[in-house]
Amino acid sequence: MKVGLIGYGKMGKAIENILLKRGHEVVLKISHTPTVEELKGVEVAIEFSKPEFAYDNLKVLLENNVKTICGTTGWLNKQGEINQLTIANKTAYIYASNFSLGVNLFFELNKQLARMMNKYLNDYKINIEEIHHTQKLDAPSGTAITLAEGILDNTNLNTWSLDETGDTIIPIEAKRIENVPGTHIIQYTSNVDTIEISHTAHSREGFALGAVIAAEWIWDKQGIYTMNDVLELN
Numbered sequence: 430m431k432v433g434l435i436g437y438g439k440m441g442k443a444i445e446n447i448l449l450k451r452g453h454e455v456v457l458k459i460s461h462t463p464t465v466e467e468l469k470g471v472e473v474a475i476e477f478s479k480p481e482f483a484y485d486n487l488k489v490l491l492e493n494n495v496k497t498i499c500g501t502t503g504w505l506n507k508q509g510e511i512n513q514l515t516i517a518n519k520t521a522y523i524y525a526s527n528f529s530l531g532v533n534l535f536f537e538l539n540k541q542l543a544r545m546m547n548k549y550l551n552d553y554k555i556n557i558e559e560i561h562h563t564q565k566l567d568a569p570s571g572t573a574i575t576l577a578e579g580i581l582d583n584t585n586l587n588t589w590s591l592d593e594t595g596d597t598i599i600p601i602e603a604k605r606i607e608n609v610p611g612t613h614i615i616q617y618t619s620n621v622d623t624i625e626i627s628h629t630a631h632s633r634e635g636f637a638l639g640a641v642i643a644a645e646w647i648w649d650k651q652g653i654y655t656m657n658d659v660l661e662l663n
Contacts, residue, residue, distance in 0.1 A: 430648055433457035433471035435486050436478035443637035444475055462486050468493050473644045480504040487511050496521040498643045500528055502571025512653050521647045525656045526571030528639030533656045535628040539576050543583035546617050553617040560604045560612040568603035
C-alpha cells in the first residue's frame with residue numbers, strides 16, 4: 430500500500446514507523462495542504478494535522494480520489510461537506526475522534542453503561558473528565574465529545590458543556606498536563622457511591638496502529654465508514 434502522510438508531526442512519525450514495519454510504502458510526508466502533483470501515486474492518505482487545516486486537506490484528497498483516513502479533531506462543523514465529496518468522487522473516507530482499539534471498545538462500553546444508568550439519573554450525576562498533553566489545541570477532546578454523544582444517544586440528557594451545569598447537561602472537564610497521551614474518565618456519582626469507567630493511553634502507538642489498520646481496511650473500498658466498521662463492532 431502506498432501511503433501519504435498529511436501532517437508529519439509526532440503522530441505522523443509514529444504512523445510512519447508502523448507502516449514501514451507492516452511492509453507499506455510511505456510515498457508522501459508533508460505538513461501542508463497537498464497539491465495535485467504531490468498526490469500522484471498515493472493510494473491512501475492518513476491525515477493528522479491541525480483543526481484549521483483539516484478541511485482544506487481533506488477537500489484536496491477526496492477531490493483527487495485519494496482514499497482517506499482522518500484523525501484530526503476540532504473541525505467537524507464541515508463534516509457534512511466532506512461526506513458529500515466522498516460520495517461525489519466515489520472514493521472512501523473514515524473519520525474517527527480516536528483510532529485506538531481500546532478507545533473504540535471503551536466507546537461501546539460507555540454506551541452500554543449509559544443505557545443501564547438512564548433510569549437512575551435522578552440519583553446519579555454524570556461527569557466526563559479528559560486529560561491530554563499541553564500541545565493539544567482543541568478542548569474538549571474529540572474523544573470526550575464522542576463519549577458525551579454516546580451518552581446523549583442512550584439517555585434522556587440533552588447536551589454537554591464545558592462551562593454550564595444542569596440536570597440535563599453532561600459537564601466535561603478538560604485538563605492539559607505535560608506528557609499525557611490521553612485519559613478519559615466517566616463518573617456517575619450519587620450520595621452513597623460512584624460508578625466509574627476510564628481509559629488511559631500509555632503512548633501514541635495505539636492511536637497510530639489503529640489508523641494504519643483503518644487504512645489497510647479501506648484500501649479496496651468505496652464509501653463512508655467508521656471504526657465500528659473496521660473493528661466489526663456494529
